[in-house]
Amino acid sequence: MSLLTIAFTLLFYFAGAVLLAGLVYRIRLYATTPTPLRIPTTPAPTTAPGVVRRMFFEVTLFNSLFKSNKWIWLFGWIFHMALLFVLLRHLRYFTDPVWSWVSLIQPIGKYAAFAMVAGLFGLWARRLLVDRVRYISSPSDHLMLALLVGIGLTGLGMKYVAHTDIVAVKAFFLGLMYFDWQPMPTDLALNLHLLMVAMLMIVFPFSKLLHAPGVFFSPTRNQIDNPREKRHLPTRETAAGETSA
Amino acid sequence: MAEFETPALRPYPEIPPIEIGVMAHSKPFYAKEDHQQKIGFPGELIDNWQQAAVDKMGELVDNSRALRVFLDSCVKCGACTDKCHYYIGTSDPKNMPVARQDLFRSVYRRYYTLAGKYFPSLVGARDMDQSVLDEWYSYFHQCSQCRRCSVYCPYGIDTAEISMAAREIMDSIGVGQKYCNEIIGKAQTIGNNLGLPEPALADTLEGLEEDIEDETGVTVRMPLDEKGADILLVTPSADFFAEPHVDGLIGYAKVFHQAGLSWTLSSHASEAANFGMFIGSYDNMQKLALRVREAALELGVKRIVFGECGHAWRVAYNFLNTLAGPFDFLDPNYPLPQHVCEVTYDLIQRNALRLDPSANDDMVLTFHDSCNV
Incomplete structure (x- = not known):
């Protein structure tokens, strides 16, 4: 086995472990931290199905963001939806045989990559050009965008400029999953792409990317507005019941 | 009517460019x-x-x-x-x-x-x-x-x-911060943020009763600490003296009077605005909330109604039940607590109030973005 293969094999096991353990730890923490008081934001649903509806539209359509700022909504929503399709498309490299619905969405996923990078550049432009957003940006905010743009561009490069040995890549990842290690092809675009993906996986549970699980636990969004009908108690049972609602 | 410089209505709000540090000097007095x-x-x-x-x-x-x-x-x-x-x-x-x-x-x-x-x-x-x-x-x-x-x-x-x-x-x-912390101390000992003791409160209410009688010719009572009343009204203490808040309290009294509801204020819990929330102190907020419970028990009321105040209502509506409940000794047919606007709206729906729109038609009104969501 080449040094490159050993390095990437270890890197992806490490990144996977950090991502999984980090998220489990963080989500457990969110779920078990008490909610002393009831603080849903008006207009809040008064029933559990209402909360499910609110959360569904919040997570799929970014309702509050739409009310807030149309440009951020446009770039942010395009980026996230495109990312979703790109990720789903990539399932073909981890499944054998490839699930039929994954094959079906391949064309969408391929073009979504352009939308994803466009959305990211839109968000980055705001970060640089709008004085208020520039003021609140830390180096880490720019680095996060750079990382995502880098992943997108190297991915696009492999798809549309210089193809990589995709069969070998798939063999590598299936090998990781079944503990039957296979060589990592030597290809700069591919190696950079995967290096950045591993970095993203590692920083995920330590960074603002925690907004992904966080949004589901936000008490202002997931609490039922019924404090008069039902006395709110900050216990774990109440808490757990709510997040599942 | 007073002369106002009315800002031009713009199709879109204009967002000011940032000016770093212009409010860095602004701070409240420190608590002693x-x-x-x-x-x-x-x-x-x-x-x-x-x-x-x-x-x-x-x-x-x-x-x-x-x-x-x-x-x-x-x-x-x-x-x-x-x-x-x-x-x-x-x-x-x-x-x-x-x-x-x-x-x-x-x-x-x-x-x-x-x-x-x-x-x-x-x-x-x-x-x-x-x-x-x-x-x-x-x-x-x-x-x-x-x-x-x-x-x-x-x-x-x-x-x-x-x-x-x-x-x-x-x-x-x-x-x-002086403003909040001094006030919380007063409310926890005297019963309201202004520090009005019971005799002063009684005197103020008597004065308001006279004002109503002078203005309308109708005797409208403003009961204080009356045991056996159905409703305990808890309202911000600003309602006892400040303009135009006092008009609110006069209005509540008129509504209760015409609807024939039995009500009282409490000197022990003569404050709806729970400043414990502003300083994020659960303990202090709870102490203040418990005064409402104590007053309700002491006076033997069946319902609790809050006067208008955005932040007061947040504590009352969202937190009171948690902080000072359960209120199982009250009449379960009414929400706990009820807002005076809910009470009034219900009375209007049932035609229990005779309203005279011409009484206030000299005023130009506008909606205020809500103090608290």
């Missing part, structure tokens, strides 16, 4: 030693306050899912940056909700996150020091905890939760 001690906080800045503040922060985050999720989740998208009236009115970027939160988040990151411990400048993490404390004192008191920003945040991040936590931390190390 006895204001602090009376409500359970150190009288002056304690030794080793930096560590104490950091420890307190950890304790608060461990006990509030809201804080924990909000501190982790902000992506700095900028959606809230033009939503705070303190920013729109001052142009100071630290009055943008996200920047206000970051005064807190930067310290949280430094002590409680891996990235902030090892790469502070990368993620904008800061040590808890005097300059941070000064900024906290200034900018966390330039937040009215209205929660408007939380409506617009894609994750529902509520800056009020953060500014409450910051005020609680500052109180716990001996840096309190």
Whole structure:
């Protein structure tokens, strides 16, 4: 086995472990931290199905963001939806045989990559050009965008400029999953792409990317507005019941 | 009618460009030693306050899912940056909700996150020091905890939760704000924020009864501490003397009178505006809320109705049941508590009130963006 293969094999096991353990730890923490008081934001649903509806539209359509700022909504929503399709498309490299619905969405996923990078550049432009957003940006905010743009561009490069040995890549990842290690092809675009993906996986549970699980636990969004009908108690049972609602 | 310079109605709001530091000088008076001690906080800045503040922060985050999720989740998208009236009115970027939160988040990151411990400048993490404390004192008191920003945040991040936590931390190390802390002390001993003792309150109400009789020729009572009344009315003490708040109280009395409802005020709980919320102190908020419970039990009422006040109503509607419940001794047919507007609306629906629209048609009215969502 080449040094490159050993390095990437270890890197992806490490990144996977950090991502999984980090998220489990963080989500457990969110779920078990008490909610002393009831603080849903008006207009809040008064029933559990209402909360499910609110959360569904919040997570799929970014309702509050739409009310807030149309440009951020446009770039942010395009980026996230495109990312979703790109990720789903990539399932073909981890499944054998490839699930039929994954094959079906391949064309969408391929073009979504352009939308994803466009959305990211839109968000980055705001970060640089709008004085208020520039003021609140830390180096880490720019680095996060750079990382995502880098992943997108190297991915696009492999798809549309210089193809990589995709069969070998798939063999590598299936090998990781079944503990039957296979060589990592030597290809700069591919190696950079995967290096950045591993970095993203590692920083995920330590960074603002925690907004992904966080949004589901936000008490202002997931609490039922019924404090008069039902006395709110900050216990774990109440808490757990709510997040599942 | 008074002359007003009416601002031109614009199709879109204009967002002012940022002006760094223009409100850094603005801060409230510091609480005196006895204001602090009376409500359970150190009288002056304690030794080793930096560590104490950091420890307190950890304790608060461990006990509030809201804080924990909000501190982790902000992506700095900028959606809230033009939503705070303190920013729109001052142009100071630290009055943008996200920047206000970051005064807190930067310290949280430094002590409680891996990235902030090892790469502070990368993620904008800061040590808890005097300059941070000064900024906290200034900018966390330039937040009215209205929660408007939380409506617009894609994750529902509520800056009020953060500014409450910051005020609680500052109180716990001996840096309190005079206005709130002095008032909380008064309300906990005398019964209302103004510090009106029972005789003064009785006298004020008598005066208002006379005013109503002079104006309308009708004898409308304003009962105080009457045992056996059906309704306990809890209203902000500003209603007892300030214009135009007092018109509200006069209105409530007229409504109760015409509907034939039996009601009373309480001198023990003569305050709806629970300032414990402003300083983020659960204990103080609970002490004040318990006075309402004690008054309801003492007077043997069947219902509790709150007078109008945005922040008072938040504590009453959202928190009272949790803080001072269960209220199983009250009539279960009525919501606990009820807002006086709910009571009035219900009476109007049932034609129990005779209204004269011409009585107030000389006034030009407008809606105010809500004090609290």
